[in-house]
Amino acid sequence: MKTKTEAPIWALGTMSGTSLDGVDAAMIRTDGRWIEAFGETGYRPYSAEEAAILRAALGAWPGEDRVTAAKEVVERVHLELVSGIAGAEIVGFHGQTLAHDPKGRGTHQAGDGAALADRLGLPVVWDFRSADVRLGGEGAPLAPFFHFACARWIGAERPLAFLNLGGVGNLTWVDPAQPAPEAPGACLAFDTGPANAPINDLMQERRGEAYDRDGALAAQGQVVDGALELFLEEGYFRKMPPKSLDRNDFSLMLDLVRELDDADAAATMTAMAAAAVMQGIEHCPVPPERLLVTGGGRKNPVMMRMLAAGLDCEVAPVEAVGLDGDMLEAQAFGFLAVRVLRGLPTSGPSTTGVRALVGGGEVSRPQG
Ligand SMILES: Nc1ncnc2c1ncn2[C@@H]1O[C@H](COP(=O)(O)OP(=O)(O)OP(=O)(O)O)[C@@H](O)[C@H]1O
Numbered sequence: 054m055k056t057k058t059e060a061p062i063w064a065l066g067t068m069s070g071t072s073l074d075g076v077d078a079a080m081i082r083t084d085g086r087w088i089e090a091f092g093e094t095g096y097r098p099y100s101a102e103e104a105a106i107l108r109a110a111l112g113a114w115p116g117e118d119r120v121t122a123a124k125e126v127v128e129r130v131h132l133e134l135v136s137g138i139a140g141a142e143i144v145g146f147h148g149q150t151l152a153h154d155p156k157g158r159g160t161h162q163a164g165d166g167a168a169l170a171d172r173l174g175l176p177v178v179w180d181f182r183s184a185d186v187r188l189g190g191e192g193a194p195l196a197p198f199f200h201f202a203c204a205r206w207i208g209a210e211r212p213l214a215f216l217n218l219g220g221v222g223n224l225t226w227v228d229p230a231q232p233a234p235e236a237p238g239a240c241l242a243f244d245t246g247p248a249n250a251p252i253n254d255l256m257q258e259r260r261g262e263a264y265d266r267d268g269a270l271a272a273q274g275q276v277v278d279g280a281l282e283l284f285l286e287e288g289y290f291r292k293m294p295p296k297s298l299d300r301n302d303f304s305l306m307l308d309l310v311r312e313l314d315d316a317d318a319a320a321t322m323t324a325m326a327a328a329a330v331m332q333g334i335e336h337c338p339v340p341p342e343r344l345l346v347t348g349g350g351r352k353n354p355v356m357m358r359m360l361a362a363g364l365d366c367e368v369a370p371v372e373a374v375g376l377d378g379d380m381l382e383a384q385a386f387g388f389l390a391v392r393v394l395r396g397l398p399t400s401g402p403s404t405t406g407v408r409a410l411v412g413g414g415e416v417s418r419p420q421g
């Protein structure tokens with residue numbers, strides 16, 4: 054669907070990530086091609102009860118009871134957060150990924166955008182991943198076309214890479230000299246491997262804590278090379294990109310560190326996340342000049358040091374170039390919402406492996 058005007062509008066993007074910590078929301082002013090401005094942001098953490106309901110629904114598909122409960126949490130929390138931010142002309146609603154099996158059953162993000170549109174009285178773009186998967190794509194990552202716009206926004210001229218260290222890691226290599234993100238050779242993207250999710254699971258299991266704050270536990274341990282080498286034998290790392298992962302695809306990691314003490318296990322898992330990125334960088338068409346890191350993992354100094362030590366390029370959090378690493382994914386879905394509204398593609402063969410350029414996402418307008 055195309056709007057009459059191509060002028061920039063304010064979009065509010067939202068993201069409920071694989072870490073299940075809460076929902077991010079961020080305003081972005083864009084015409085769907087270029088970023089004009091970033092605006093207000095908001096965050097609503099999930100309560101322990103809400104997170105438990107979501108956790109219990111991981112891996113579930115629509116029709117299962119535990120999905121109904123998760124959907125209710127996702128919709129209620131988004132409504133609360135989005136209602137508190139004024140000025141949006143459209144909402145990009147990612148929802149919560151509960152299951153992702155692009156070559157099998159598909160991909161499933163909990164949350165009904167049509168219901169949200171009715172309650173907000175605003176158009177909502179949602180279900181961003183299904184069309185890509187139906188056309189043979191991975192359905193993820195979807196932030197790459199936004200990363201291209203970010204590269205232009207920061208004035209980059211030579212190839213660079215964005216790395217999101219969320220529950221899962223994903224990397225976008227960008228050549229900002231290309232005219233548009235959908236141009237051949239502009240982007241290459243893929244999930245690098247597990248990032249924080251397995252460390253969080255380890256912390257929960259061993260210490261009853263949500264995550265390894267500032268890498269404090271990893272800093273006390275030694276990386277166990279044997280476990281790291283076994284991890285790197287996973288076939289996923291040899292697969293050519295594009296490629297994507299579900300949150301729990303690497304649950305074997307916990308088995309590899311089962312015998313280790315807490316600190317060595319945390320250090321080894323942190324090294325695994327960093328090593329997965331190093332493997333991923335090898336797939337880039339030319340080495341990136343710098344690696345700009347977004348997502349919660351950029352706050353883990355142990356993980357950042359391991360990356361810097363193992364890579365030939367500069368490694369820096371996205372804040373180094375004036376971007377907001379807590380909000381980049383939410384901004385991405387605001388940007389993508391405007392692309393969907395304007396009939397622009399949101400993914401292509403080099404970002405999700407889909408057969409042709411595809412504009413994923415459904416536009417729901419408020420009824421009545
Ligand atoms: N200070 C910190 N020290 C260490 N780790 C941190 C710190 N802050 C955040 N993290 C890690 O980052 C995670 C949150 O990252 P983020 O918000 O990017 O994930 P997400 O958006 O849920 O994931 P995804 O991008 O996979 O959907 C936390 O669960 C934790 O593991």
Ligand SMILES: CC(=O)N[C@H]1[C@@H]2OC[C@@H](O2)[C@@H](O)[C@@H]1O[C@H](C)C(=O)O
Pocket residue numbers: 070071150153160192193194195196197217219220221222223244297298382
């Ligand atoms: C299926 C799904 O929700 N994938 C997420 C997840 O979290 C990080 C990584 O795995 C990435 O592939 C994706 O999110 C980002 C926002 C993306 O689509 O670009």
